[in-house]
Amino acid sequence: MGLLYGKETENGYEPSLWHRWFKPDVSGNTLNGLGEKEVRRPTPLYHRQDYWHPWRLVQDMFYLRNTISTGAVIVKSHLLDWKKPAPVTNNQKERSPADWSRRIEEYAISLGVDKVGITKIKPEWIFEGDEMPETYAIILATRMDYESLSRSRDRKFTPSVKEAMSIYYYGHERARKVADWLREQGWPARGFGNPMGTALNILPAAIEAGVGELGKHGSLICKEMGALFRLAYVVTDLPLEVTHPTDIGVDDFCLRCTVCSKECPPNALSDDKQLVRGVERWYVDFDKCVPYFNENSGCGICIAACPWSQPGLAPGISEKMLKLRKKK
Numbered sequence: 001m002g003l004l005y006g007k008e009t010e011n012g013y014e015p016s017l018w019h020r021w022f023k024p025d026v027s028g029n030t031l032n033g034l035g036e037k038e039v040r041r042p043t044p045l046y047h048r049q050d051y052w053h054p055w056r057l058v059q060d061m062f063y064l065r066n067t068i069s070t071g072a073v074i075v076k077s078h079l080l081d082w083k084k085p086a087p088v089t090n091n092q093k094e095r096s097p098a099d100w101s102r103r104i105e106e107y108a109i110s111l112g113v114d115k116v117g118i119t120k121i122k123p124e125w126i127f128e129g130d131e132m133p134e135t136y137a138i139i140l141a142t143r144m145d146y147e148s149l150s151r152s153r154d155r156k157f158t159p160s161v162k163e164a165m166s167i168y169y170y171g172h173e174r175a176r177k178v179a180d181w182l183r184e185q186g187w188p189a190r191g192f193g194n195p196m197g198t199a200l201n202i203l204p205a206a207i208e209a210g211v212g213e214l215g216k217h218g219s220l221i222c223k224e225m226g227a228l229f230r231l232a233y234v235v236t237d238l239p240l241e242v243t244h245p246t247d248i249g250v251d252d253f254c255l256r257c258t259v260c261s262k263e264c265p266p267n268a269l270s271d272d273k274q275l276v277r278g279v280e281r282w283y284v285d286f287d288k289c290v291p292y293f294n295e296n297s298g299c300g301i302c303i304a305a306c307p308w309s310q311p312g313l314a315p316g317i318s319e320k321m322l323k324l325r326k327k328k
């Protein structure tokens with residue numbers, strides 16, 4: 001193992017000396033609530049630069065390492081955060097919730113967003129110490145390029161991290177535009193992007209909104225894009241018609257498939273679901289994934305390897321899984 005980079009071995013990954021020196025005593029899995037039976041709000045743990053948390057030094061290693069390849073996008077993302085939102089006009093437009101939801105979707109798609117879901121925000125999705133007073137979350141999914149991401153499987157991580165960070169930026173920009181559009185219609189709204197964490201734990205919100213289903217690799221999978229998309233969101237009190245959770249057969253497939261768990265270099269993926277803050281679900285071992293993720297530009301091997309991500313395959317896989325289920 002080296003100072004800045006670890007080593008892949010037959011038994012997993014040996015993190016760098018740097019990681020060993022700076023990793024906190026407290027396990028990320030413990031902070032995530034692994035094994036906890038009660039539903040509770042998540043603890044902020046990673047991708048938060050707005051305050052101190054136990055894994056902050058380890059997290060910042062990721063951004064330091066990727067400054068050259070993605071620094072411009074990170075700066076652009078911060079500039080977006082600092083940009084003043086459009087004023088909320090006094091001329092508040094009235095429409096039915098269904099009409100608003102349809103128009104929001106149409107506008108987001110016209111901006112380049114690939115999929116939209118809408119849900120009511122639940123308190124258990126808000127990180128401890130944060131507040132999110134709005135009622136609705138509009139989830140925006142933007143597609144990633146398969147060729148760029150799949151280079152990660154050959155250990156060429158620069159194209160994949162550049163692609164991921166660019167898509168995060170576009171998602172963030174589009175969320176801000178959707179929020180501005182609502183504000184111009186007289187309705188307060190705020191737009192947020194990732195990966196710099198925000199108050200809303202976006203994955204459960206996106207699942208509830210039907211944007212995708214959780215895969216074994218800890219990312220969402222949908223019929224249109226497989227696991228090749230990134231999320232941004234808008235929050236508002238404007239009454240909206242919500243969308244609903246989807247079932248395209250992802251869970252049935254993941255129960256039989258071991259592609260991502262076999263390909264994950266540090267063995268961070270389990271073939272069994274686990275109890276996390278009162279919910280049984282697929283879970284990525286934080287302590288195993290993070291050193292590899294950090295030292296290899298955000299990794300992404302599991303998402304690229306997932307059969308649902310291969311261009312054009314997801315609709316057929318879904319159809320097959322749902323047919324198989326009916327036969328049982």
Ligand code: SF4
Binds near residue numbers: 293
């Ligand atoms: S991102 Fe990489 S290290 Fe983390 S779970 Fe996926 S394959 Fe494993």
Ligand code: SF4
Binds near residue numbers: 253255260261308
């Ligand atoms: S690679 Fe297989 S097990 Fe992993 S998320 Fe994709 S379908 Fe599920």
